[in-house]
Amino acid sequence: MALVVAAAVLAAAAIQTGLLRGSHLPIGGVELTHAALLLSLIAAGRLFPIPLAYRRRMVTDTAPLFAAALLLEPWLAALVSLLAVSSAETICGLRTQFYRKQVAFNTSQAMLGVIAASAVFSWTAGQSLNQSDARVMLSVGCSALAMLAVSDLLVFSVVWAQLGLRFSKMLPDFVRGRSDIPYDIALYGAGFVAALIGAAHPWLLILLVVPLPTLYRAMSNQRALHEQTRDAVIALADTVDDRDPYTFGHCKRVAEFSERICNQMGLAPDVISEVVLAARVHDVGKIGIRDAVLLKPGRLTDEEFAHIKEHPDIGARLTARFPDFAKGTRYIRHHHEKWDGTGYPSGLKAKEIPLGARIIAVADTYDAMTSTRVYRAGLGDEVTRLEMARVAGQQLDPEVVRAWFVAQGWTWPAAGEQAPDDRVAA
Template identity: 45%
Template sequence: MTRQHVLRFYVALIAALTLGVLGVGVVGVTYLSSQTLIRNLFPAALLIAVSWYGSQRRVLVSESDIWLMGTVGYIATLVLLPFPLAVLAVAASKGLAEATLLAKKQRHSWKGVTVNAGGTILGVAVGGGVFASLNGVSYLWSHQLDSVFALPLLLVMILLYNVTNELVVVGAITLTSQENPWSVFWRLSRAALIPEISLALVGIVFAVLYHSSPIMAAFIVVPVMFSLRAFESVATLRRETVEAVLRMAEHLDFRDTSTYEHSQRLADLTRRLASALELTPEHVEEIVLASRVHDLGKIGISNEILLKQGPLSEEEGDIMRKHPVIGAEILDSYSMFKSSVSIVRHHHERWDGKGYPEGLSGDHIPLGARIIAVADSFDAMTADRPYRKGLSVDDAVERLKAGMGTQYDPKLCAIFIQILMEEGIYAPSEAVPGELHLIAGGRASGGRAS
């Protein structure tokens, strides 16, 4: 069974589980009294509208890192409505949100719709189900000290909602991109957990105010606006931090005039190779960002060594080989570059373990570092330098082939060569060897990387 077949099965499984949850919700609603349904009709409609509107409020953190505000409505819905009705209300608002994204062409795949909607609905079912089964609502609206017991239950609900939602997404990502599941989960959690918890708390405040008096719920506009402004301020700070570090990296241009053009070309080659692996947009952007600052550590290398025309002495080589560590140490001070640290530190490692600084080998080398190693070597070989003329594309490709399995990740190298062929940059004089074709996952015939 191919990876694509497994992915289709996974998406179908998520769809089936989601439909099962909705079916249970429908059955559960039939057990509610008519008075309960009538009493909750308006709140349900209001919460669907609030959740849909929140899902349209998008805070752009980077080109691919976006926070949505729909969690406010989802959590408020779980707190205010009977559990079966809450599940159906969240499903309705999430369905409207996904339909809106499709209409705006911000969602391009039904697989994406299924995974995103399924993750939210399953997260609501798990988190809300535990909260309801433990009588969280009864504790919350109690006028006695019992209401204190609702606080840990609310926290458990929020965490289960987020973890379940993320696990659904992680499954799809790992099947699509072959990334390590734990690495994907950690990356998503690190970026989204605090914002999601804060949004959930706003949702709880909304629910408490609405339960006290529907009119009082209007006052939630103030904390929501403060929350939104806080997110926007954080997003602005993150973008400004990235821009400042990138400008610092570009200062190398004043010392080595070839660095800027190389960095731009490398970022482009890195993006094409990472995208060919069908990584998530977030992961692609992380690797591209790392490629733009991969030589930042050369700031700590003297001009005598950095600009020397000709081979370096053994001592000079030892000093030059420190630049990945220097760069990683600089980037480690910036939260926006945490994912770039290991990539920058290890972009001179070799597949056979003979690289530096730590002699990592094979899959122990971060994926981003392996991608940059291939793209960086190709650009370095084909670019003209003051002391030599660049190699032809054919000669550079032959050197890449010679380094497969020793210097470079053989699969990444093969896929990169296939990209060059598909884009007409490289035209082999003879048919592509079967071994290269298989390693690349069949891209020579237009297939997707497996």
């Protein structure tokens, strides 16, 4: 909350300073045209995000926000971003659930980013795009970096404060998780082009608005096809779970547990999306396992167990055909690997195992231990806590197990606490 207040105060101070200085006041028709059109583009970009991957959408207001930073006086750019983002965020909040803190933070984040970019551009290029020398191009690049840095710094600070993780651990994970940088580059480039168009012919900015509904609809239709395919694969995984009454809802629960672990570890949204989607269908390969083996109530023979161990590879081959699942295929293939290298199918150990697979393994183990099976009743939380701590560093990644303990509100067992001799389900 303190960060939100600080951001809002700084943004308001920037506007106040600009107004008191009277920079280029009163503003003329060109500035008003720029401000009105950019306000509309910013609000539209925030209200109508473009669907991307599973449960992810790309907000495109970065482009008009950056254009505002290049075209308008810093105080006017901040004011436009305030009106556009706060209005759009409020409307979005009314659609779902209204969070005042979220509206305040997102608005302040946009304003501070715009102010930073506008200030850098004003200092280095004199607030003019009517030049074509290298200095202007360098200034535009520095302005984009300033806006991106402010935005990322605010997000990182909030996540770091909420999760309470070590700075040295979270920073590399945050940087690695910024796989959407290509999108950022494209949006900043589009903002620069829009600013060039606006500087030469202000009313031509309207041409940027006209194709947006068609583009949005086309991309939404394409995403709908992906979602239908994704839902079909998820339905297939649920069918596998439904074959055995003792595993009903297993994949869904593992996905929920995996998401909690990812959030606790402070992973980036796109990484969380990959892990959760892979967890949701991690056992889909069991569609290729014979019922006589999959549903056998007694002990499996060596031949039958070898057949069961085929399901991660089957699932990986099946999901690799679909773009939405492609990045998570390695998590599906390796979710039965063990930290000490005794797992299957590849015998990977420690950090040779993909992080997503290690997360799914912890979630899978917890659900297997606490669920009732044909050969035993589900274990209670206390027994599960002790047993998961015991196998951490053997079967499971100890760091991921500790993240799950924190998410569960569990304490790590003290020396001398012993788990009952219950075998962890495969």
